[in-house]
Amino acid sequence: MSAAGPDSLSWKRFGDRLAAGAVPLLPFGAYEQHGPHLPLSTDTVMAQGLTRRLATVLHGEVDTLVLPPVEYGQTTDNDGFPGTLTLSFDTVRAIALDLAAALHRQGARCLVVVNGDFGNQAPLRVAARESVQRWDFPVLVINYPGMAEAADAALTSEPAGYGLRHADEFETSIMLALTPDDVRMDTAVAEYPEYPAVFPALQIGLHELSVTGVFGDPTAATAEKGEALLERLSAAAAELVRAFVSRVDGDRASGG
Amino acid sequence: MSAAGPDSLSWKRFGDRLAAGAVPLLPFGAYEQHGPHLPLSTDTVMAQGLTRRLATVLHGEVDTLVLPPVEYGQTTDNDGFPGTLTLSFDTVRAIALDLAAALHRQGARCLVVVNGDFGNQAPLRVAARESVQRWDFPVLVINYPGMAEAADAALTSEPAGYGLRHADEFETSIMLALTPDDVRMDTAVAEYPEYPAVFPALQIGLHELSVTGVFGDPTAATAEKGEALLERLSAAAAELVRAFVSRVDGDRASGG
Amino acid sequence: MSAAGPDSLSWKRFGDRLAAGAVPLLPFGAYEQHGPHLPLSTDTVMAQGLTRRLATVLHGEVDTLVLPPVEYGQTTDNDGFPGTLTLSFDTVRAIALDLAAALHRQGARCLVVVNGDFGNQAPLRVAARESVQRWDFPVLVINYPGMAEAADAALTSEPAGYGLRHADEFETSIMLALTPDDVRMDTAVAEYPEYPAVFPALQIGLHELSVTGVFGDPTAATAEKGEALLERLSAAAAELVRAFVSRVDGDRASGG
């Protein structure tokens, strides 16, 4: 990882490092409700924080280029809450595909997207497939790998169910580790929504399920837990990137 | 302006302020070459910096909500330089239209886009028109208002011609005022490209015209000049916002 | 359920039953490799078979209209195998959205899609969301509900991992229950692919993982197990439909 952040790279240095084989890492976030105690940019902060840790873990093994984050994502399920500013499915897909195309034209060998928002998963997956179909340009999408295991190991509260960890101990701990000044623990409250029988087969606005926007219990969150989570997540992410790069290099070696 | 930045707002506070009539300000940037001495994120930094100054100038008159920046834009003309990661015309348009739609659904009365990148002007203009056509939701796009006059008053170097002020004294001064650590003045050089006779009627990759990516002379840039420029630009932008809001309020009063 | 299949309904009878409140059930299949022993239409046969069982279970409670199946789906992951004829993501989405629109115009209160193919899940989910956004017309997508529990209870072989049950004991048992003449048990073989470290974060053509197209062990499959699976799946699906219809009716009662 460069000591300098993505905002401080000039085009020459970017070009030199890309030519030398650096792997671009793109944090993909969202602007979405995260309860009364977390900021709307939580997913972006988490994606960006995890990206930086990932670059640090890979340092010495895989040279990386941390790109600026995409600060908006597909968050339709939460847009019954004020402040949730969602992009459409197709816009998230287009952003990812455009950036893959630009990197491909400039000689990058692949792209890694570090995604912080559940709703981005499907459109990023479609974009990754289209990138391969159109330009044979590989895109790896990382969605908090090993999240369940990391949470089991580090956390004490019960998850809210259906894999929903929203503004809970998991996310709040990570935010306390990354940007404690933006977390207002005095307003943190637990909420365990009751799910209707038709959930999640039917897409239901989350504001119908939760009054506060919290799914779980953030009150037990600590920065230490957040650090432990980030360590595990970044280690799992690094494993994926290593395997991905090795696969990409193998394909190139064999002319694929 | 809120003391807290956009990343630290929770959904409740966002909702309260929107309901009270706050005007959302969206900085729209780009990731584009800016010579050897300025970072690729220059347009984003400038759009964000101008947005904050604008919010400060309007403070007490017009309540504003500063949104997170869009960090990528349409920068095709520069994509012959490594590191320029361009979105397509339609993706920039879709991002702006999606965010206008989201704000409209949530009860905002209007949207102000503070644009930092030349290539975004056309797609943002199309999006603004479509927002009115579809939802009667007004979008004001601000493109460095009064730039020529501000530059004449504050700067000493000649512009490079055709309105191109790229990585020159204008942009470099503003960056020195906003984020001096990211400017490497020791690598700043002047370049005054010769334009072919067919320019600008024909779209020519800027890398065919400039070796360094600079259009003008950044060596005379200072943070003081940057402050003077920002003061004039934010004052002109504030004029536009006042007139816009007054027009929007008039339309609403008359049932338009 | 009507004694007559969907092919035998005339427009008058269809219209009468729709006007009386019948809920349309749409089986959504695919044409995709399913190992050496199962037909390419396996997903369609399964979706159609489950739809009919579901209609039977609901008989007397919820009147239903079984529509003709969609015989092609999004099966990109398998299109390295001959015979897999995939539709694109957007085509699957368009089919579902068009049929929702048509039913909405004709006065249906909702639509239930019984999906038989993994790759259809994401585009059907997008279509369901768009149907609500555009016309407030609710669409429930059913993806083998309670599959894991049903398999645990009825089957003896190990699953192949990552939720992939493809041409295995699960699917083969159901096919033996539904259309035994199309299953060639003499050619059934077990295959437990080794997954690369980057799976499933990276979309990998399944033909790179499996030689036969099988993921699991179909040799232990029986029609009796298939019956047991269908009973559980249709019961779980019926639960979802009941909850869905009750929710739809509630919304209509309250003017929503």
Place this chain on the structure above:
Amino acid sequence: MSAAGPDSLSWKRFGDRLAAGAVPLLPFGAYEQHGPHLPLSTDTVMAQGLTRRLATVLHGEVDTLVLPPVEYGQTTDNDGFPGTLTLSFDTVRAIALDLAAALHRQGARCLVVVNGDFGNQAPLRVAARESVQRWDFPVLVINYPGMAEAADAALTSEPAGYGLRHADEFETSIMLALTPDDVRMDTAVAEYPEYPAVFPALQIGLHELSVTGVFGDPTAATAEKGEALLERLSAAAAELVRAFVSRVDGDRASGG
């Protein structure tokens, strides 16, 4: 033709036959009103029935692969009748184009679409053209070839005019030959709509012209007439396929 229907082919057998040069035949139907006595799936049944006869006629000359039918089509003109579930023009076009693309990727030399629905003609024609423009992959669309001559030879009732033979002696006879249990001759009635002067230059919902949905007189229909019609139609279709395949082979031989 294979003794087994398309639902029973495994990917291996499909792949072997495609590699050996088999020509895929795709029946394209619709779900559309066909009077009180014919099922909504009439066009699908007819397209599928004609496809099978065509494969039989070609047997020994041209090896064919009968694909599963598309059960929905573009039937806007009839969607004033309940039960007519129309796809949009662009969706029909996308289905055909996707399937052509999939077959092209898998090494097929061409595709034959056997179309059963008038409204599909235009979008299938556009798709066929696009398939050639994009991939040089030839698609033949067959629309009941020699229908007028066959009807003149076999039928006794007058046609309803403007080429409209809908739920009349022609369609009813063919359905009696293909699926007599789904025809309710006791409810068959003749209707000869009066056409307004502006027909067919203006697209008018057919429910404005016909009360029953019938255009012509189905009461004289018999299975024998249906057999005679199918014999003529499949012979004419076989002529087209022979000429098409010969042309395709010629192009391939000459490197075209």
Place this chain on the structure above:
Amino acid sequence: MSAAGPDSLSWKRFGDRLAAGAVPLLPFGAYEQHGPHLPLSTDTVMAQGLTRRLATVLHGEVDTLVLPPVEYGQTTDNDGFPGTLTLSFDTVRAIALDLAAALHRQGARCLVVVNGDFGNQAPLRVAARESVQRWDFPVLVINYPGMAEAADAALTSEPAGYGLRHADEFETSIMLALTPDDVRMDTAVAEYPEYPAVFPALQIGLHELSVTGVFGDPTAATAEKGEALLERLSAAAAELVRAFVSRVDGDRASGG
């Protein structure tokens, strides 16, 4: 009809006449090969000429506004001949739909398109349907009504078959009546292409069938025959417009 052509109307006069109920007539042409003796703009000249005659015939009954022609159309079948500049199917559709939308916004009650090019028929038909679906704005598309009967009555040469009258006695006579200086009868030759067995089920570039671009025999063409054809065609077109306007007025009277 106005004495002045469409180019000479000011917005005020246009507005006054539209407000008074004038029916807009849009000639839709093409730029397409028409043999060695006719200009590439033949379809546009013919559409425009027929439109003017139509306006004259309707004068005193139906007030009309003749719009400027669209000079390009969908002519893919001919684009193997130099000079044929085809628009895509979707562009022709978009032009017609945009103009329908603009006229609808301005209070027109309907639109009549007088089409001069075979390839425009399908996209104009789609646009007309979409105009009704979106805005309930009726669009009548006129395609040389009564052409076959008019040709039988006025002409002496045999048609080339399959309804193709291209650069033949029909078109040449009309051009001689409309713009004799653009017809070079000394270069006119007859050509009767042999059609392959697969025609017209398969879309074949017309340059594969005809060397000259002529389908039929233009040598017998005269301006007198052209006048006779135009008289019949405009009378038949006027019948359609009368019926259309009466239907539109009826719908409006009944609140439809």
Place this chain on the structure above:
Amino acid sequence: MSAAGPDSLSWKRFGDRLAAGAVPLLPFGAYEQHGPHLPLSTDTVMAQGLTRRLATVLHGEVDTLVLPPVEYGQTTDNDGFPGTLTLSFDTVRAIALDLAAALHRQGARCLVVVNGDFGNQAPLRVAARESVQRWDFPVLVINYPGMAEAADAALTSEPAGYGLRHADEFETSIMLALTPDDVRMDTAVAEYPEYPAVFPALQIGLHELSVTGVFGDPTAATAEKGEALLERLSAAAAELVRAFVSRVDGDRASGG
């Protein structure tokens, strides 16, 4: 320039000249209000007139093919005035891109668009970029080059501000030179709109600013001034075409 207009070229002559290297010139107009005294087709007439002058100036140097005009354009800003029939942004872009594609397929080396309408500038610019990106086919868009200087030299009235010269002395003089019978000088009036503070950052319907549709003073217009303007504009346009063609030829010579 050919003595014959574009309407009189046959495909053979078009093909011969294109093969010999002739450069196609496409006039792109609009149907848009131009005050009480100018026709709605003013932009088309001007684009076509300038194109013909340009061809004359280039005669002997660069062989050109004058194509038929596009008579409709993107004129949204004026569509509050009756008679303004606007195409959408995407339709103008599609027309230009389709025609570039057609010319490219037929062996043209480039395309020159002579644009007469302000609103077409952005979509034509996007189309020109896309043409290069997709097919490496260069498109030059000419927008009244040297207009400001020509107006300063030839005209006596003040412009209306913001570069808006609409139905003023500039346009009226050119129309008097090109088509005096279509100009009604007795109805010409001057109007100098007051611009709101938010103009032109906000897109405002021009009918909100001007009662007559005039921006400036047409009363001083004369045909002589129009001739002087056309001479300067066509000379400046010819300079651009020479530079463009030389650049295109250079690229081809170097294999670019």
